[in-house]
Amino acid sequence: MALLDVDRLTIDIPTDTGLLHAVGGVSFSLERGQTLAIVGESGSGKSLTSLALMDLLPRRAIRRAATLRFDGIDLLGASNRQKEDLRGNRMAMIFQEPMTSLNPAFTIGNQLSEALRRHRRVSRDAARDRAIFLLEKTGITAAATRFGQYPHQLSGGLRQRVMIAMALMCEPDLIIADEPTTALDVTIQAQILRLLRDLQAEFGMAMILVTHDLGVVARVADQVGVMYAGRLVETGPVERVFASPGHPYTQGLMGCIPTPGRTRPGEPLGSIPGQVPNMVGDLQGCAFRDRCARKIEGCLGAIPERRLAADHRVSCVHDISIGSAA
């Protein structure tokens, strides 16, 4: 049985101009120890999807799903109490902004211990040992000294390591990282990603990595889901999707990656013309059609999901077979 089962998850947000269909029918499942990367541009609903799993959506947002199951526990019917017991304990989250995700009023040690003592009956000393152990695991030197420091005394990279350590305090089964490296500078990004991947392998956790950086996906993920305008347009194993992207949007994304050697200096970088459609009100057919080079009449109707391989799926009217792409 999969660790996480999501079937037809939708998120609607009421706005002044109508219902915003932020996420429309996203389905995926995740096995223990696997990493799923969700990629997409800003506003494609990838962050909301990850928040929906933790039930941390903004208050106005309406979450619906056919199935939302974590390790056999139905998240849709779970009580607040059950959800509080899961959060931080069995599913943890790493946020995008390490600079503001730590409480400035307490030492990081205090906050790390809190994450463990909230869920486990352990002594202060045991929590402290665990925190220092994990701080060292995340590559923080002089962890025992850092333990007693306040967030403002740490740099962004250190704070993100602290956030990662905090997420690991209870040894969760699932870790959701929402653009964990976006706010960091490039040299630190690679370190943090390697760290996440190593820790994930070491502790055997499943991970959902939300990102808009395809380079990150290639380095870290097993599975990838490409989101566009609130829908998963393509899912599959990373190597397959990168080697033979099926959906025109995915192909476009791959075309945007500058490759040393192939992309010449001075030449314009690849881009996908057009903009994400307005997602307020009913949307029929393929959301990408207005930016798609292969737009046909059928794009306005129902879009079938095609299986290119056992676990490589694409939502497109075109009968895409392997090799027809690019």
Add this chain to the structure above:
Amino acid sequence: MTVLTSLAAAAPRRPSRFARFRRRALATPSFMAGAGILAAILALALLAPVISPHDPYAQDLARRLIPPIWQDKGSWDHLLGTDKLGRDYLSRLIWGGRISLLIGVSTVVISGTIGTALGVVAGFFGGRVDAVISYVITTRLALPVVLVALAAAALVGGSLAMVILVLGLLLWDRFAVVARTATLQVARADYVAAARAIGCSTRRIVFSEVLPNILNPLIVVATLEMAHAILLEAALSFLGLGVQPPLPSWGLMISEGKQYMFFSPWVITVPGTVLVILVLAINLLGDGLRDVTAPEQRN
């Protein structure tokens, strides 16, 4: 949880919480000045039965309006002179300090609790709750404190308990406004979402994420309101509707002295000066406390 048992290197001993607080406090002059003066006044007030040279209530009509020691006819027996009934002014001043401090502290405890609770609830839950509480706050802001206090005093009669209660129930508005605004900011902070993500309940979030982060402005408000309450008590007593004679209160002393101020000005300047010093000390302390407790200062 095998990793739990694996131990990390022992940390070097950090100075205790108190030691760190003391070091920061010593480096903040306004805090030290405010705390010093306040401690002195507090000590005098607490030790009143021991150190006051005379009984503050003992009248001696033969020794009325003796001027303080620095004037020509001053006497070492009454350092700050006597009032119109021949009561020792220094003793009354020392005992009166108890009243002022009692009123300041208890008023702030009552109003601070009410105001902070309302403000945090409004700011944290927002929506309709916020609308209702904001309406209550605006209603309260529309009430003139002195007038309401006067009306209450006229209805129930002035007494120490009445003054504390009326001021406590009236002076919560600034707490509520400040707490609400601060909570609005904090509730949207990422670390509140992060706290939810580690499974904290709403109650926990309010008490351990929101409250500690809005405490700084509230401390400043508390000191301002304490000074405000002490001045209001003086005003009410001056108007004859606060603390009732013969209880020694600084406001009452000024009030009782007003007919003698032209020929014996010290009956007003002495209690007036200590009142100013007390209020100044409280404000200095509040100002310094903000600097001392600000999280950026902790290290």
